[in-house]
Amino acid sequence: MLGYEISHLANLLKDSYNQNDSDSEDEGPKTKSANLTPASFVSPQAKNTTEKAKAVVSSKKELVNTKDIWNIDEVPDRGNESIPTEKDDTRPQPEYDMHYKQNVTSEDIFLQMGNKNPSSASCEDLVVKIQLPDTELSEIVLDITKNLVDCRSKKYRLALPLPHPCDPDKCQAKWNKEQHTLQITVRLQREYDDFNF
Structure with missing residues (x-):
C-alpha cells in the first residue's frame, strides 16, 4: 500500500519537474499531473475497504426503510434456549x-x-x-x-x-x-x- 502511494507521488513529482522545464506555464502541453486528485493516491486495498463501508451504509439504509431496529445478524444467539411461548396461553403476566x-x-x-x-x-x-x-x-x-x-x-x-x-x-x-x-x-x-x- 505504501509502495503504491510512493510510486504515484514519484510520478507526480516527475510530471511537475517536466512542466517546469517549459518556457512558460501557459504554453506547452498539459501533463497528467493536472488531472490528479487526492483520490488518485488511494490504494486498491483502501478502495475495497471504502466499498465495504458503502455496502454497510446501504444495508443500514435498508434497515431504516424496513423500520426494523436491528439486523438479524446483530441479535445475540442464546443457543437452544428461547422464551417458551404457547399460542393458546391467555394467562396474564404477574407483576x-x-x-x-x-x-x-x-x-x-x-x-x-x-x-x-x-x-x-x-x-x-x-x-x-x-x-x-x-x-x-x-x-x-x-x-x-x-x-x-x-x-x-x-x-x-x-x-x-x-x-x-x-x-x-x-x-x-x-x-x-x-x-x-x-x-x-x-x-x-x-x-x-x-x-x-
Missing part, C-alpha cells in the same frame, strides 16, 4: 420487581479494603420478586435456566429473560404466604466477575 444484591462485609463498608463499589458490576445476585395473588405454593411451577426464569401457576405465567447469564444450580426461591410473593435469588455468572470480586 414483578428486579434488583441487584451485593454481599458486603464490615471491611467493605467501614474500612473500604475490598474492591467493591455501589455499582451493579459488584453485585453477585439478582433478586426477582413475583407477585402471585390468590395462588398457593403447590400451584407454582418454577424453571430457571442460564438465561431465563419461567414461573407458572394456574392463573399467571411469567417468562422473564435475564439481563446476565446465571448459574441455575446456585439459585434460591422463597415463598411468602402472607404477601403471596415468590422471591427468587439468582447467582449471576458474568464475564468479568473474577476481576470485580
Whole structure:
C-alpha cells in the first residue's frame, strides 16, 4: 500500500519537474499531473475497504426503510434456549420487581479494603420478586435456566429473560404466604466477575 502511494507521488513529482522545464506555464502541453486528485493516491486495498463501508451504509439504509431496529445478524444467539411461548396461553403476566444484591462485609463498608463499589458490576445476585395473588405454593411451577426464569401457576405465567447469564444450580426461591410473593435469588455468572470480586 505504501509502495503504491510512493510510486504515484514519484510520478507526480516527475510530471511537475517536466512542466517546469517549459518556457512558460501557459504554453506547452498539459501533463497528467493536472488531472490528479487526492483520490488518485488511494490504494486498491483502501478502495475495497471504502466499498465495504458503502455496502454497510446501504444495508443500514435498508434497515431504516424496513423500520426494523436491528439486523438479524446483530441479535445475540442464546443457543437452544428461547422464551417458551404457547399460542393458546391467555394467562396474564404477574407483576414483578428486579434488583441487584451485593454481599458486603464490615471491611467493605467501614474500612473500604475490598474492591467493591455501589455499582451493579459488584453485585453477585439478582433478586426477582413475583407477585402471585390468590395462588398457593403447590400451584407454582418454577424453571430457571442460564438465561431465563419461567414461573407458572394456574392463573399467571411469567417468562422473564435475564439481563446476565446465571448459574441455575446456585439459585434460591422463597415463598411468602402472607404477601403471596415468590422471591427468587439468582447467582449471576458474568464475564468479568473474577476481576470485580
